Amino acid sequence: MPPSDLPTVLLTGFDPFGGATRNPSSEAVQALHGATLAGHRVQARELPTVFGDAWQVLHAALRQHRPALVVCVGQAGGRQGLHIERVAINLDDASIPDNAGQQPRDRPIEPGAPAAYFSSLPLQAVVAELRAQGLPAEVSNSAGTFVCNHVLYRLMHALATDPEWRGTRGGFVHVPWLPEQGSPSLDLGGVVRGLRVVVEVSTGAIGMHRGPVEHTASLPS
Structure with missing residues (x-):
């Protein structure tokens, strides 16, 4: 099948x-741009670390490419290995300003x-395969309350409420610093290899569960 038809x-x-001056999340996804993985063509986009604007860029990419799978990736300095996020919460609460100087609190x-x-990624299967390939990985139960969580929540809300995206899988992966940024760390090649595993496992599982699952707990006070 021609790449344009995948x-x-x-x-x-x-x-x-x-x-x-660097963000391994963007560098890693750009390294996979144009690749064919598990019968799927990869499109990569860099999002601004800005509340609101990040979702606008992501939403435009969704409309342009109409993907079967969306994996957003962010940097989490201080974490070890790849963290596959389980949940996004309906809260912006920034401890530092974003790149536009915005710092929403309790919003x-x-x-x-x-x-x-x-998330609608097959979390445990992804982590098991990452570990089988020698990469440190775990399921994370907190994507924070900064722009990463903002993007994951907006994505999963869209997938859950808009029939246009019925059956599309979505999720988020946090990656550690690069070695030159601090410790613990993972080199860029390891991050790229890990994202390949996330894509390959997740595309192989498409169709097992159609669409995301809602969690309806009350907003945190």
Whole structure:
């Protein structure tokens, strides 16, 4: 099948933030741009680390590429290995400003929407395969309350509520610093290899569960 006829996987990373000059999430997804993985064509986009703007860029990419799978990727300095996020919560609460100087505190992302959404990636299967390939990995139960969580919540809300995206899988992966950024760390080749595993396992599982699952707990006080 010609590459243009293959179903699409959309990978996103973020630009550097917090005074850093590099962000491994963006570098890793760009390394996979144009690749064919498990019968899918990879499209990569860099998102601005800015509340609101990041979702606008992601939403435009969704409309352009109509992917079967969306994996957003972000940097989590201080974490070890790849963290496959389980849940996004309906809350922006930034401890530092984003790249536009915004610092929302205790603000719902979507007023009146569910308190949280679960990722629709096959989390345990992804982690098991990552570990089988010698990469440190775990399921994470907190994507934070910064722009990463904002993007994951907006994505899963769209997949859950818009019939246009019925059956599309979505989720988020946090990756550690590069060795030159600090410790613990993982080299860029390891991050890229890990994202390949995430895509390959997740595309192989498409169709097992159609669409995301809602978590309807109350908003945190």
